[in-house]
Amino acid sequence: MNRIVFLYLLIFSLLLLHLVNGQVENCGARDLSLLEPGRTCKKACIAHANCTGPSKDCWCDGSCGLSCFNKAATCDLPPEIPNVNRRVEGTAYNEFITLTCADGYVKLNGSDSRSCRSDRKWSGTQLHCQRACPPGPNTRNATPTTFETGYLVGHQLPYACSIGYTPVDPGVILQLTCLANFSWSQPQFQCLIGRCSELQNSTSTQITLPSREYGVRARYICNTGYQPQNTVRTRLCDQNAAGQFVWDAEPQCTIVTCNTPTAPTNGRVDKRSAQPYNTVATYTCNAGYKLADVTSSTRTCGADGQWGETPVCIVSQDCEFEIPARRTCSYTNVGWVREGSGSGTYNGIPGSFMKATGTATLSSAPISSSVCLNFHYRVVSQAAGTTFSVTSSTGASLWDAILSNSAWTSIRVRVNIAAVRFIFKVQSLAGVNIQLDGVKLLPLDSCPGVATTTATTESPTTQATTTTSSRTPLATTTTAPAIVTTPKPGIITTIESRKSTAGSSVRNTPYIITLYVALLTTLFHVFI
Structure with a gap:
């Protein structure tokens, strides 16, 4: 047991020694011959433990090798010298200051760059500059060929004409001389801008x-x-x-020639090759799709060789459920059944509609903007607890049906783009027959800002107006008193006179039974 403890202590000690010495690895040996004059090295060391002074540790210090010093200590900035520009990188160990002569001065002696040493002094010596001619000026469309901060008296500075210019007299030497008053002599040369030949218009x-x-x-x-x-x-x-x-x-x-126009996704274009300027191309969409902008079905080959933006075909949410190959158009169907009627749909024309005989959903594709949803429905039969509604993709209710309406009823519902998609939803155990037809998306302003309702029935508790059409009903049926729900804001309801088909389970029922069914339905929704 003691041997195991000793082994662990030994391993821990070696790791600790490695961590301590790890801070000062890869440092060269001390070489005093490389030190600048006047500098001395700090105490030598091999690990931080060798350094006892406050805030001092063992660090690599250039030619001094491993030495004990405070790496966080800073150097005081040297005094500013007239006519010397100074740029300070920092004052901590090994950080630099850069020194240059001001314009009109040249270096006399000293260091251009100095670093903060471990002894908190700056390396090198202070830069000193002497008076001279300033950098040569640009003059008479000519520039100096050399660039220094200053030039000594008597220096002849060569010049060259600026790019794009040419000397008036090619025989004159282009130069200026630094005079004893530290100014430049007057130029004896002149450069003028060059010129190209004349140009002529062409037929193109x-x-x-x-x-x-x-x-x-x-x-x-x-x-x-x-x-x-x-x-x-x-x-x-x-x-x-x-x-x-x-x-x-x-x-x-x-x-000008335009490339072959691009057909829209889910659409066609009548031009199949490159076309000359001003040609008109016409765009159409495939079945189940429509142009996003129905007023813009053509494009013209422009003078820039472009057709402009290709029209966009979007999924059409309008559906009469009449195309066998696309029974539910762009809608995702669960539980609804497409059924034909020889005696007429909501508009009195023989055709097809969707029927729900139990729980069912019919979901739209995502909408691209807020719209007014227009559709038709009728309740042929129902069972206790049956609901028919339009909801958003998040489950929020947009509209709830009046289940006593046995005639075809036209509904308009505002659908905000935030709804993402809308869903026709029937919830029922069995014994229900709810029919849906004529779905169409209208501009948003086709829906009212405040709900208005036109109903077909009159109950003891709710007064409504009846609007009927002149079409012949499918069967003669007496409708029970209605329990009319209040429409949601933005909904128009118009009920037509088309009654339920023969065999409907909606019958004339005594008033007391109707109230009893309504009570049971309310209790079902509250507790379930």
Whole structure:
């Protein structure tokens, strides 16, 4: 047991020694011959434990090797010297200050860069500068060929004409001399800007040319019906290697041609090849889709060679349930059944509709904007606890049905884009027959801001107005007194006179039985 404890202590000691010495590894040996004059090294060490002074640890100190010093200590900034620019990186150990002579002065002696040492003194010596001529000025469209902070008296500074300029007299030497009063002599030379040749318009282009001087760009504009051959639209007056002033490559214009127009996703376009300027392409959408902007079904090949943005085909939420190949159009169906009627749907025309005989949902695709949802429904039969509603994808109720309506009823419901999608939902155990048809999305302003209701029945507790059509009902049925629910804001209800089909379970029932069913339904919703 004692041996095991001893072994653990030994391993711990070695790890601790490694951590301590790990801070000062890879440091060269002390070499005093490399020290700058006047500098002494701090106490030598091999580990932090060798250093006893306050805040001192064992650190690598350049030519001094491993030494004990406070790495966090800082150096005081040296005094500022006139005509010397100073940039301070920092004052901590091994951080630098950079020194340069001001314009009009040249270096006399001293260091251009100094670092903070472990003895809290700056390396090197203070920079000193002496008076001189300042950097040569740009003059008469010429610039110096050398650039220093200053020049001594008598120095001859060579010049060259600026790019794009040429000497008036090529035989004159371009230079200035530093005078005894530390100013430059007057120039004896002059440079003038170069010029290119004249340019002429062509049958395909118009040229805008402010001048022919060096650096000027002549702008080329293609005539109507022409387009640039590439992205170059201008021509530059430039100077070549021989010093001559010439125009660069001339832009070219060709007759405008648009590429083959792109058919929209889930749609078609009537042009199948490249077309000349001003050709009109017409776009249509596949079955079950419609143009996002029905007023913009064409595009014209423009002078820029583009058709513009391709029209977008979006999923059509409008559905009459009449296409066998797309029985529920773009809707996701669970539980609804498509059924045909030879005697007429909601609009009196023979066709198909959707029927729910139990719990069922019919979910739309995501909507791209807030809309007014218009649809038709009727209740042929129902059972206790049956509900028919329109909800959002989050489950929020947008509309609840009046289940006593046995005639086709037109509904308009505001559906905000936040709903993402809308869902027709029937909840019932069995014995229900609810029919849905004529779903259509209208502009949002087609729905009222405040709910208005036009009902077909009158109950002892709710007074409503009856609106009927002149169509012949499918069967003669006497409707029970209605329990009319209050529509949600933004809903229009219009009930037509088309009654339920023969065999409907909605019958004339004594008033007391109706109240009893309503009571049971309320208790069901409260407790379930």
